[in-house]
Amino acid sequence: MSHEPCGRCEELLQDYLDRTLTDVEWREAESHLADCDYCARRYKFEESLRRYVRTTALERMPPGLMAKLSELRGLDATS
Amino acid sequence: MSEPDTETEARRIATEARDRARFEEEALALADQVYRVARRLVGSREEAEDLVQETYARAFRSWRSFTPGTNLRAWLLRILTNLNVDRGRKLQRTPQTQPLEETDYYLANKVASAAGEEALEADEVVERLSQDSIVKALADIPPQYRDAVVLVDIGDFTYADAAQILDVPIGTVMSRLHRGRRALKQHLAEEALG
Numbered sequence: 001m002s003h004e005p006c007g008r009c010e011e012l013l014q015d016y017l018d019r020t021l022t023d024v025e026w027r028e029a030e031s032h033l034a035d036c037d038y039c040a041r042r043y044k045f046e047e048s049l050r051r052y053v054r055t056t057a058l059e060r061m062p063p064g065l066m067a068k069l070s071e072l073r074g075l076d077a078t079s
Numbered sequence: 080m081s082e083p084d085t086e087t088e089a090r091r092i093a094t095e096a097r098d099r100a101r102f103e104e105e106a107l108a109l110a111d112q113v114y115r116v117a118r119r120l121v122g123s124r125e126e127a128e129d130l131v132q133e134t135y136a137r138a139f140r141s142w143r144s145f146t147p148g149t150n151l152r153a154w155l156l157r158i159l160t161n162l163n164v165d166r167g168r169k170l171q172r173t174p175q176t177q178p179l180e181e182t183d184y185y186l187a188n189k190v191a192s193a194a195g196e197e198a199l200e201a202d203e204v205v206e207r208l209s210q211d212s213i214v215k216a217l218a219d220i221p222p223q224y225r226d227a228v229v230l231v232d233i234g235d236f237t238y239a240d241a242a243q244i245l246d247v248p249i250g251t252v253m254s255r256l257h258r259g260r261r262a263l264k265q266h267l268a269e270e271a272l273g
Contacts, residue, residue, distance in 0.1 A: 011183075013184075014183060014256075014260065018238075042187040045187040045190070046183070046187065048205050053263070059115060061131075065110070065114065065131065066110060069135045070107060073100075074099075074103075075136055075139040075140050076140065
């Protein structure tokens, strides 16, 4: 059963996933998540969404760009 | 100039050349990561390539202003975000600002109500999103929010580093990040649920 109002858990969501909660808040969120299926599903969803945002961005440089960047070496401050 | 002075000068030049070469190597080793952030800040591959080249040109010219031992990736991305503000932004389509759903559970709730609570499986919804969905969604959120989301959620910067890169207080990064994530979710929800 849920002991905390879900609004509080939602408030902690982003910082929980960012791992920036204080120890007290962390325990509060963990204990609520263990009891509340509603919030647990939403946290899981949010986590997978973040993974999506991160992994779709794993794109390597186009071929040839590195060579162009290397050619910029030695540029003078006045040029 | 006496001879010892010439020698000192020669040594100074040699040391500087070595420091510079080291700086350039270290900067180039970060190019993939710099490109990845650029790719998400601007609309097209070509623009991202241009932006990265401009960034490196400026970085190599002003390498002396980098303090060795500090965060080079953050330093490079600060140049990049400043260049991006200077150049493209004025030309970019200004996204329509829609009223934001002020809830973090927004997307999950929307999916749940569309699919029926039992059917809510996070992975299934995320599978409906393509590689392009994220590009489109990022293009549609206000630039300040986009910068914060891209630096923290894609570039893996801490709030403090992102604040330094964007030259705003940490609190501002956090509020832009939170609003940006919500705006992103709204766009992704529209995309996933049609």
